Amino acid sequence: MQKKDLGLAVLVLVVATVVAAINPRFLSPINLANTANLIGLYGLFTIAEAFVIVTAGIELSVGSVIALVGVLFVDLIVVQEVPWPLAMIIVLILGAVLGMIHGLLVTRLKLQPFVVTLCGLLIYRGIARFYTKDGTAGFSFGDEFPLLEWLVSGRTGGVPHSIMAFGAVAVVAWFVLHRTVFGRHLFAVGKNAEAAHFAGINTTRVIVLAYVICMVLTALSAIFFAMYTRSIQPSSHGNFYELYGIAAAVLGGFSLRGGEGSVVGAVLGVILLQMLQNLVNLLGIPSSLNFAVMGGVILIGVITDNQVARYRSRRQQAKALSALETSMRAELLAADRSK
Amino acid sequence: MLKDVRTRIDLSLNRVTKVYPGVIALQNVDMSIRGGEVVGLIGENGAGKSTLMKVLGGVIVPDGGAIVIDGVQLPALTPAEAAKQGIAFVHQELNPFTNLDVAANVLLGREKTSGPFRLLDRAGMSRDVEPILRRLGTRFGPDDSVAALSLADQQLLEIARALSMAARLVIFDEPTASLTLAETQTLLEVIRQLKAEGVAILFITHRLTEIEAVADRVVVLRDGRNAGALARHEIDRDRMVRMMIGRDAGQFFEKHDHAAREPLLEIKGLTTTAYPDARVDLTVRAGEILGLAGLVGAGRTEVARAVFGVDRRLAGQVMLDGAPLPDTVAGVISAGLCLVPENRKEEGLFLDFSFAENISLPSLARMARAGFVDRRGETGLAEHARHNFSIKAPVLTRAVAELSGGNQQKVVLAKWLAMDPKMMIVDEPTRGIDIGAKAEVYRVMQSLAGNGVGILMISSDMEEVIGVSDRVAVMCRGEVAGILGPNEVTEEAILHLAVG
Numbered sequence: 001m002q003k004k005d006l007g008l009a010v011l012v013l014v015v016a017t018v019v020a021a022i023n024p025r026f027l028s029p030i031n032l033a034n035t036a037n038l039i040g041l042y043g044l045f046t047i048a049e050a051f052v053i054v055t056a057g058i059e060l061s062v063g064s065v066i067a068l069v070g071v072l073f074v075d076l077i078v079v080q081e082v083p084w085p086l087a088m089i090i091v092l093i094l095g096a097v098l099g100m101i102h103g104l105l106v107t108r109l110k111l112q113p114f115v116v117t118l119c120g121l122l123i124y125r126g127i128a129r130f131y132t133k134d135g136t137a138g139f140s141f142g143d144e145f146p147l148l149e150w151l152v153s154g155r156t157g158g159v160p161h162s163i164m165a166f167g168a169v170a171v172v173a174w175f176v177l178h179r180t181v182f183g184r185h186l187f188a189v190g191k192n193a194e195a196a197h198f199a200g201i202n203t204t205r206v207i208v209l210a211y212v213i214c215m216v217l218t219a220l221s222a223i224f225f226a227m228y229t230r231s232i233q234p235s236s237h238g239n240f241y242e243l244y245g246i247a248a249a250v251l252g253g254f255s256l257r258g259g260e261g262s263v264v265g266a267v268l269g270v271i272l273l274q275m276l277q278n279l280v281n282l283l284g285i286p287s288s289l290n291f292a293v294m295g296g297v298i299l300i301g302v303i304t305d306n307q308v309a310r311y312r313s314r315r316q317q318a319k320a321l322s323a324l325e326t327s328m329r330a331e332l333l334a335a336d337r338s339k
Numbered sequence: 340m341l342k343d344v345r346t347r348i349d350l351s352l353n354r355v356t357k358v359y360p361g362v363i364a365l366q367n368v369d370m371s372i373r374g375g376e377v378v379g380l381i382g383e384n385g386a387g388k389s390t391l392m393k394v395l396g397g398v399i400v401p402d403g404g405a406i407v408i409d410g411v412q413l414p415a416l417t418p419a420e421a422a423k424q425g426i427a428f429v430h431q432e433l434n435p436f437t438n439l440d441v442a443a444n445v446l447l448g449r450e451k452t453s454g455p456f457r458l459l460d461r462a463g464m465s466r467d468v469e470p471i472l473r474r475l476g477t478r479f480g481p482d483d484s485v486a487a488l489s490l491a492d493q494q495l496l497e498i499a500r501a502l503s504m505a506a507r508l509v510i511f512d513e514p515t516a517s518l519t520l521a522e523t524q525t526l527l528e529v530i531r532q533l534k535a536e537g538v539a540i541l542f543i544t545h546r547l548t549e550i551e552a553v554a555d556r557v558v559v560l561r562d563g564r565n566a567g568a569l570a571r572h573e574i575d576r577d578r579m580v581r582m583m584i585g586r587d588a589g590q591f592f593e594k595h596d597h598a599a600r601e602p603l604l605e606i607k608g609l610t611t612t613a614y615p616d617a618r619v620d621l622t623v624r625a626g627e628i629l630g631l632a633g634l635v636g637a638g639r640t641e642v643a644r645a646v647f648g649v650d651r652r653l654a655g656q657v658m659l660d661g662a663p664l665p666d667t668v669a670g671v672i673s674a675g676l677c678l679v680p681e682n683r684k685e686e687g688l689f690l691d692f693s694f695a696e697n698i699s700l701p702s703l704a705r706m707a708r709a710g711f712v713d714r715r716g717e718t719g720l721a722e723h724a725r726h727n728f729s730i731k732a733p734v735l736t737r738a739v740a741e742l743s744g745g746n747q748q749k750v751v752l753a754k755w756l757a758m759d760p761k762m763m764i765v766d767e768p769t770r771g772i773d774i775g776a777k778a779e780v781y782r783v784m785q786s787l788a789g790n791g792v793g794i795l796m797i798s799s800d801m802e803e804v805i806g807v808s809d810r811v812a813v814m815c816r817g818e819v820a821g822i823l824g825p826n827e828v829t830e831e832a833i834l835h836l837a838v839g
Contacts, residue, residue: 199448200449320488321636329839331524
């Protein structure tokens with residue numbers, strides 16, 4: 001665990017303790033389970049976002065994809081009567097295709113990730129609304145998918161399955177990002193794509209794969225969201241979710257310049273953001289201030305992180321310089337003696 | 340790790356030619372190199388050195404001629420083939436991955452894995468890299484963070500990378516451009532050691548003293564052709580310069596004692612953000628070129644930035660021509676002080692702007708009529724500058740990104756001279772530019788000084804500091820450690836002051 005993550009973990013604990021002290025309901029099983037469920041739901045697409053951010057990219061279409069995929073998934077199983085496992089596979093593949101398109105536009109046509117995914121945000125939202133004729137997609141009375149519902153929105157021993165899924169995804173993501181060659185290459189490409197290319201890394205493949213992973217995970221989270229809300233308003237479902245994801249990842253130490261970040265940090269970022277939401281409710285802060293509280297905390301977090309990094313790099317420079325001086329002094333001394 | 344397992348390389352280029360639309364980059368160039376030999380490759384910018392390098396790296400395919408490696412004739416190499424033959428590069432612009440550790444940088448793209456999930460074998464990678472670092476005698480280990488390494492250490496990291504690929508030929512492209520003298524010495528020592536181990540070294544540099552120190556032979560290119568070659572005993576500075584530019588170079592300048600002239604720029608007790616506990620006192624007199632020497636990181640650039648108003652001055656007083664100097668960039672410029680910054684490409688120029696737009700930028704407001712850009716005046720200014728500085732820019736509307744480094748630097752100088760400054764600070768004015776352009780930059784500085792402009796020149800190039808400056812101030816850990824007069828300036832004296 002990096003120092004940064006440790007700091008964030010401490011912050012999470014402090015906030016939790018304070019909230020619990022002020023309002024003991026925070027620790028009630030119902031509240032904990034609800035918060036955990038939301039952490040799981042938001043966590044899935046935060047991890048997704050992190051894969052793209054580490055390559056110095058950004059994925060703005062997450063919310064729209066959650067709406068589009070949600071609408072399609074519900075339509076597939078309810079109206080088209082496709083067996084749900086097959087429907088799941090179909091939407092995950094759709095996610096992969098969208099990710100591949102984004103990745104190829106970014107790498108092959110050298111378009112800016114912001115622009116590509118901004119267009120995605122607009123296009124997918126539009127398609128979702130058109131497809132449903134701006135109506136709500138949902139389950140009607142009598143539509144029942146007991147196994148699917150149990151799998152996705154059920155609980156085992158009081159623990160929501162969504163957070164379990166998030167946990168599993170996070171563990172795999174941790175291994176992929178921090179312990180595999182592909183992960184190493186993601187960090188290298190994010191830091192300096194050109195130098196990575198010269199080191200023999202297939203940067204196109206690495207970046208495309210990052211967008212594919214991102215969109216597949218987004219599609220997965222879309223299924224969870226669809227089953228959680230059970231009815232999808234295509235014009236508002238998933239609005240701003242990409243920004244939640246980006247915020248949580250940044251709070252967790254991912255840099256939008258690429259090449260920095262840890263999965264542990266992103267997980268803690270998601271937890272902190274959801275706790276803040278919960279805190280607003282529990283402490284009786286007007287819920288209209290919700291966004292303001294979140295923004296404030298992220299800003300403070302980023303400023304602190306930035307100051308710590310500056311201090312550290314200054315110290316490192318001073319150390320390198322004094323080492324250099326010492327070695328040169330020794331050289332000069334030797335030269336003087338030999339005269 | 341690989342002790343001469345592979346045979347020494349024997350490589351030659353026979354009449355290699357590369358033609359680009361409108362320009363012949365290489366014309367029938369011959370060159371050879373063998374294991375255990377250091378060959379210096381010199382030439383002005385645009386002479387064809389980098390094209391030649393790219394041919395060896397397999398990045399470009401020559402239009403004619405052949406490459407012969409160990410007796411096998413090849414029309415061209417591919418990058419993969421070049422790597423297989425053991426040809427490795429240490430590039431001029433270092434771009435280590437500061438977010439990864441040393442071992443990860445050295446083995447990037449060739450990581451070791453283990454287990455059924457092919458996870459990174461980090462311990463194994465450290466084990467592999469360790470002996471290479473030991474061989475180079477580095478101060479850092481395989482698990483250290485790269486963010487903390489000095490430029491010289493980053494250079495060693497690149498070399499370690501080359502060695503880890505079992506290199507038989509290592510091509511150094513201006514490796515010392517941003518190194519201090521001591522770091523350069525270390526690097527040259529490494530080169531000698533590699534040579535002793537049977538590695539062939541192709542050494543590309545603008546610094547001729549290094550060629551003198553380390554090369555067994557020199558190959559000179561000019562305008563894409565062989566301009567001559569020198570054997571070990573023939574290598575001397577004048578010969579090399581003559582071959583490179585095809586004529587004798589201008590000599591260094593006379594030194595002047597300006598003690599009698601009135602002070603122009605007076606820095607009293609200046610404290611910069613980099614060294615909050617240090618104070619800088621410095622005086623530049625009218626018509627004087629004051630060299631500012633010191634190790635990279637000694638706080639020289641910070642003094643320039645604080646004086647120019649880019650960084651905050653924490654304490655102290657800066658006077659120009661007897662009046663306090665404002666602390667904003669705009670104020671400083673209108674008071675008559677200009678800065679030619681260290682990073683030409685980031686701070687000195689707008690690479691996508693045209694030649695004329697770059698030149699006129701500081702003067703725009705002065706020349707504008709009712710807020711409209713005076714386009715004719717702009718063109719006139721650019722024409723004037725192009726002529727005065729003999730800048731090789733065929734079209735005034737072309738982006739300066741297309742100009743050579745030397746010509747770019749002249750553009751930076753020219754844009755300030757259009758402002759008619761009283762005082763100039765130049766930070767590493769000739770870094771990465773060729774010897775012909777260098778001489779012209781010096782000539783401009785000299786003629787400015789002759790007209791009474793004061794010049795503070797920050798430079799890590801010892802030859803330049805000693806050759807060009809009238810006096811030299813040496814900085815160490817944020818303070819001026821001493822000032823050397825015209826007759827006291829020697830390399831040794833500077834170094835002693837620089838390390839405190």
